[in-house]
Amino acid sequence: NQHILLTSRPKGMPTMDNFKFEDIAIPEPQNGQVLLKTLYLSVDPYMRGRMNDTKSYVPPFELNKAISGGVVAEVVQSRSSELEEGDLVIGNLDWALYSVAEDAQVRKIDPDLAPITANLGILGMPGLTAYFGLLDIGNPQQGETVVVSGAAGAVGSAVGQIAKIKGARVVGIAGSEEKISYLKNELGFDAVVNYREAGNIRKALKEACPDGVDVYFDNVGGEISDAALSLLNQNARIPLCGQISLYNLEKADHGPRIQGQLLINSALMKGFIVSNYASHFEEGAKQLGQWLKDGKLKYEENIVEGFDNTIDAFLGLFKGENLGKQLVKVSEP
Numbered sequence: 001n002q003h004i005l006l007t008s009r010p011k012g013m014p015t016m017d018n019f020k021f022e023d024i025a026i027p028e029p030q031n032g033q034v035l036l037k038t039l040y041l042s043v044d045p046y047m048r049g050r051m052n053d054t055k056s057y058v059p060p061f062e063l064n065k066a067i068s069g070g071v072v073a074e075v076v077q078s079r080s081s082e083l084e085e086g087d088l089v090i091g092n093l094d095w096a097l098y099s100v101a102e103d104a105q106v107r108k109i110d111p112d113l114a115p116i117t118a119n120l121g122i123l124g125m126p127g128l129t130a131y132f133g134l135l136d137i138g139n140p141q142q143g144e145t146v147v148v149s150g151a152a153g154a155v156g157s158a159v160g161q162i163a164k165i166k167g168a169r170v171v172g173i174a175g176s177e178e179k180i181s182y183l184k185n186e187l188g189f190d191a192v193v194n195y196r197e198a199g200n201i202r203k204a205l206k207e208a209c210p211d212g213v214d215v216y217f218d219n220v221g222g223e224i225s226d227a228a229l230s231l232l233n234q235n236a237r238i239p240l241c242g243q244i245s246l247y248n249l250e251k252a253d254h255g256p257r258i259q260g261q262l263l264i265n266s267a268l269m270k271g272f273i274v275s276n277y278a279s280h281f282e283e284g285a286k287q288l289g290q291w292l293k294d295g296k297l298k299y300e301e302n303i304v305e306g307f308d309n310t311i312d313a314f315l316g317l318f319k320g321e322n323l324g325k326q327l328v329k330v331s332e333p
């Protein structure tokens, strides 16, 4: 067995030196517990925040302890009456080849309903983030302009498609020509901006949004968001979902002050955490599943093979290496 520890707190962009792969014994499940073999693990931008020793909505990862996150695993030994060998489950588990969990700590998943990896992406945390953040806070209306940053990622690609389902005109911002072409040609976004190529992002976004911006779903923060907020219409709504462009900054970023744009446009900007909506997850997942079945929603996954490549996969999020949900395939069922 092997697990991955956080051994020091990163300053700026994390490096391999902040982590350690350690050999450990396979743990023994006690009564009410199961032994789990990790099949797929999810690497997510929010984990960068947990590597800092700062107060947030989840406690920091502890030093010299295993990192944990979303995992799909197979029950290989059961001492629980709820789960049996061969069951597939999802839960917040250690970055390890094998781990032990209480049965109540994991949820059984049905491989016949959707590919098992979808539980970590479109039908899981990122899909639900897009669904509730966009619909509850953004509340897009027919014909309105919805701009989404981080548009080709797990959350952003779902946001854009749900906005299309609601009849909005959708503009995506992403960082490569491959992503731009995917958004336009595969997902049917109405306009796209490559922020790495655009030069003047404000000008490029203005051209893409001739009628201004009614909803800006913010995944990235920084200059991209300054540009989007400069184009707000009256009563615009801004679900503040993520700020990935700021997560690795060593010094706080003091951008242009944009509150004036919110004020003069009577705009609403609201931060949220997907778990705020936990009591509605079932309903959200059901709707997302239905849209998938109806072909109204598509998703991509970027799957890196091998537990050894987990850190590379995580760091790739900050370099834009992923189109769609970034996952690591650890072992075969």
Ligand code: NDP
Pocket (backbone or CB within 6 Å): 044, 045, 046, 125, 126, 129, 150, 151, 152, 153, 154, 155, 156, 173, 174, 175, 176, 179, 219, 220, 224, 240, 241, 242, 243, 244, 245, 246, 272, 273, 274, 275, 317, 318, 319, 320, 321, 322, 323, 324, 325, 326
């Ligand atoms: P993604 O799949 O979108 O992966 C991250 C993407 O961010 C990269 O592919 C890259 O795409 C883009 N990116 C990286 N660095 C920068 C940068 N400096 N400037 C602009 N874009 C950058 O991740 P998720 O979909 O999982 O998460 C998207 C956002 O949503 C994150 O900010 C995350 O923290 C947040 N989030 C918030 C939740 C909540 O509850 N509020 C829950 C889940 C996610 P590109 O090539 O386009 O640069």
